[in-house]
Amino acid sequence: KNQVEQSPQSLIILEGKNCTLQCNYTVSPFSNLRWYKQDTGRGPVSLTIMTFSENTKSNGRYTATLDADTKQSSLHITASQLSDSASYICVVSARNSGYALNFGKGTSLLVTP
Amino acid sequence: GAVVSQHPSWVICKSGTSVKIECRSLDFQATTMFWYRQFPKQSLMLMATSNEGSKATYEQGVEKDKFLINHASLTLSTLTVTSAHPEDSSFYICSAGRAGQLVGELFFGEGSRLTVL
Numbered sequence: 630k631n632q633v634e635q636s637p638q639s640l641i642i643l644e645g646k647n648c649t650l651q652c653n654y655t656v657s658p659f660s661n662l663r664w665y666k667q668d669t670g671r672g673p674v675s676l677t678i679m680t681f682s683e684n685t686k687s688n689g690r691y692t693a694t695l696d697a698d699t700k701q702s703s704l705h706i707t708a709s710q711l712s713d714s715a716s717y718i719c720v721v722s723a724r725n726s727g728y729a730l731n732f733g734k735g736t737s738l739l740v741t742p
Numbered sequence: 743g744a745v746v747s748q749h750p751s752w753v754i755c756k757s758g759t760s761v762k763i764e765c766r767s768l769d770f771q772a773t774t775m776f777w778y779r780q781f782p783k784q785s786l787m788l789m790a791t792s793n794e795g796s797k798a799t800y801e802q803g804v805e806k807d808k809f810l811i812n813h814a815s816l817t818l819s820t821l822t823v824t825s826a827h828p829e830d831s832s833f834y835i836c837s838a839g840r841a842g843q844l845v846g847e848l849f850f851g852e853g854s855r856l857t858v859l
């Protein structure tokens with residue numbers, strides 16, 4: 630069964646600090662992994678998308694890593710800002726599955742002053 | 743980047759009435775659109791896959807007669823919640839895939855919050 634597990638479930642950090650969110654998956658055969666940011670009451674916004682051959686991708690202060698061998702990904706947020714408070718969702722696609730997505734439950738991040 | 747627009751962003755209706763939510767891809771053609779439901783502090787749950795010009799494919803447990811989906815053009819899909827009840831209150835989100843995209847990038851709408859009284 631294709632599964633995506635995210636940790637921690639929630640996280641509180643001080644503004645300016647860094648943090649790392651984890652995503653483990655069992656989706657096979659692997660096609661791509663995406664990280665989305667979802668603000669409360671809004672739709673998800675894509676941060677990064679990585680295929681099998683990519684092991685790191687950055688988008689501003691967000692850096693995602695992928696280890697396809699261990700089936701793990703992380704999202705590192707540098708110099709956090711209050712606006713980073715949101716839910717971060719890891720989504721994994723299987724090859725030849727078209728647009729079928731496997732969603733993680735998300736990590737809820739709260740950045741405090 | 744590609745934009746997907748949902749309307750309305752929020753709606754309140756009485757129990758027993760029907761509500762229609764629109765999902766539009768504003769600057770690209772979407773052969774496939776998806777409808778999700780999200781309860782508070784939960785992940786997105788796929789309800790159905792909508793393909794332009796054909797019947798939608800519903801996920802197990804989703805009543806197709808209650809959640810009517812129409813994908814009449816390459817830029818518009820609609821979700822109609824028929825005879826809505828309070829338990830249908832939720833955040834409904836659509837996403838669209840750009841036609842011809844190999845990796846399958848999906849763009850999400852802003853969501854529509856439905857409250858059934």
